[in-house]
Amino acid sequence: MSVIDTMLERNKEFAAHETAAGKLMPSLPKAMPNVKALIIGCADMRVDPAHLLGVESGEAVVLRNIGGRVTPGLIEQIGMLGRIGQVAGVAPGGGGEFHIVILQHTDCGITRLAGDPALLAPYFQIQESEVAAKTVLDPRNAVAMDVASLRAIGALPASWMISGIVYDVATGLVDVVVPPAPLRSA
Numbered sequence: 006m007s008v009i010d011t012m013l014e015r016n017k018e019f020a021a022h023e024t025a026a027g028k029l030m031p032s033l034p035k036a037m038p039n040v041k042a043l044i045i046g047c048a049d050m051r052v053d054p055a056h057l058l059g060v061e062s063g064e065a066v067v068l069r070n071i072g073g074r075v076t077p078g079l080i081e082q083i084g085m086l087g088r089i090g091q092v093a094g095v096a097p098g099g100g101g102e103f104h105i106v107i108l109q110h111t112d113c114g115i116t117r118l119a120g121d122p123a124l125l126a127p128y129f130q131i132q133e134s135e136v137a138a139k140t141v142l143d144p145r146n147a148v149a150m151d152v153a154s155l156r157a158i159g160a161l162p163a164s165w166m167i168s169g170i171v172y173d174v175a176t177g178l179v180d181v182v183v184p185p186a187p188l189r190s191a
């Protein structure tokens with residue numbers, strides 16, 4: 006059986022349980038008010054936030070890229086998400102608490118690109134000479150840096166909570182590098 010055949014079989018299993026239980030379908034048009042978090046994570050196949058953090062269907066929007074980094078492209082997507090919410094007439098968190106979680110990890114593939122500033126500079130839309138400051142070899146520093154860069158975006162609601170965590174692929178545990186706090190103090 007090919008990879009896609011296996012996936013299609015698994016999807017039949019999924020659909021039989023999830024939709025028959027009425028878990029997804031009835032709430033679909035109202036799904037967004039249930040969204041409690043936006044998780045920014047790495048594309049690495051070992052670090053799916055749904056697995057690591059037990060995120061359930063409808064609970065969080067997950068944006069993944071190489072490294073789980075805050076890049077101009079990622080910021081553009083956050084803006085588009087906000088616009089979708091406006092058009093749909095719903096507020097993230099349904100008016101309650103809403104969290105941005107930046108999730109990076111040890112042994113990240115982006116570390117293999119650290120010696121290639123010509124590749125990373127356009128990704129971050131910075132000069133090649135500035136790539137070293139992005140600390141792609143050190144996820145703890147990178148998480149803290151990316152939290153700070155989102156805090157600097159005035160268009161994001163000040164009351165949203167933000168945190169930065171690093172997943173250790175060796176232990177399976179996440180380490181809270183930046184504890185949850187509002188994006189900006191009131």
Ligand SMILES: [Zn+2]
Pocket residue numbers: 047048049071072073110112113114115
């Ligand atoms: Zn990674």
